[in-house]
Amino acid sequence: MSCNCNNANKSIECTVTNCRNHCDSANYCSLERILVGTHEANPTMDQCTDCKSFQMK
Ligand code: SF4
Structure with a gap:
């Protein structure tokens, strides 16, 4: 399941x-x-x- 981009957190840039x-x-x-x-x-x-909140797609 992919994320909802309406929830983009502009305080957390990530690539x-x-x-x-x-x-x-x-x-x-x-x-x-x-x-x-x-x-x-x-x-x-x-x-x-490391980002410990990472979850594999
Ligand atoms: S790696 Fe971390 S900061 Fe980047 S999208 Fe995943 S949870 Fe967010």
Whole structure:
């Protein structure tokens, strides 16, 4: 199921089009809020961070 782009959250830009919560036609998340975390013990760069609200389409 794809997201409803009427809910684009302009405060959360996102380019992960593979996520169910992504607004396909614009680079925004449709959620009211997201959780960002890390998979590293000692994160040092942006690649170390993850959107924990990601859901596969
Ligand atoms: S849940 Fe995370 S990865 Fe998915 S669209 Fe929103 S910000 Fe992007």
